[in-house]
Amino acid sequence: MNMHARLSAFEAAQKFVEERFPDCGAALLAGSVTRGEATETSDLDIVIFDKDIPSAYRESVIAFGWPIEVFVHNLQSYQLFFESDVKRARPSLPRMVAEGTVIKKSDYLPKLINEAKRIIELGPEVWTKKEIELKRYFITATLDDFIGSNNDAEELFIAGTLAEQLQEFVLRTNKRWVGKSKWVVRELKHYDPVFSGKFVEAFSQYYRNGNKEIVVEMTERVLEPFGGRLFDGFTVK
Structure with missing residues (x-):
């Protein structure tokens, strides 16, 4: 895809919202761009x-030279997604709202943005002792x-399973x-x-030359x- 032959990200997002969601209450451009x-x-x-839509939905389209993922919410559904993201400890929607660039303003948008920022700053719920023990057990089994x-x-x-379990354990216990x-x-x-550099290097060493020792040592630490x-x-029980 030729990035020089299409509209800028913000221009494309503006036109998309104007064309597809002209009556929405507010809109944000988020993500890597x-x-x-x-x-x-x-x-x-x-x-x-958009306060008038009956339920949230997600849609993928190509418009104005860009692949677009659009996440549509009313003023109740976003709260349910915020709560769900906190429970799974992956704040996808709060991060998009907290970090997004405003395309269309509204009176309530600053409140939503501040709510998302507070969620990001607070972090996920603390793991209980029982949750930590359960994760230790499964990491031990995978390590063996x-x-x-x-x-x-x-x-x-x-x-791959060990890397997934280990990153979760490190992040959630902190x-x-x-x-x-x-x-x-x-x-x-x-x-x-x-630590991130050591984590990547440990698994890179294993995948390059089969060296398990550095992964085992890191896991035990x-x-x-x-x-x-x-x-x-x-x-x-």
Whole structure:
């Protein structure tokens, strides 16, 4: 896609809202284009607020030379999504609203933006002791599979599972939001750039040359402050 032969992100977003949602109450442009992180394949994330729609919905379209993801909410549905995002510890909608660039203003939009910013700043709910023990148990089981495996094909996916479990454990035990896909590294960097670098390097070493030791050592260091590996005596009721 030729980024020089189409409208700018903001111009495209403005025209899209004017054409498709002329009567909406408010609109924001969010995502990578507003953070200066856009690539050749980036899309436009547009959040629409319209008090008259019966329920929230999401739609994907191509318009004005851009792939566009539009998230449409009324003044009740966005609150449900905010709550759901907090529970899963991935604040997708709050982040879009908090970081978005205003396309169309309204009297209530500043309140929504401030609400989203407060959510981002507060972070997710603190894990209970029982939740931490459960996660330790599953990380221990995956780590044992990783150490004991002699099947290269299986190890690739065990390592992926371990990385996913480990980033969640590190972030949640430090009351940080978790990520998915590219947001794993982004959230780790937000938490601790030094640890993020070590995390990436450990798994990169494994995928490049099969070195398990650095991954095992890092996993054990992460678990150590919480009691280390957990198997003997673990129960689920």
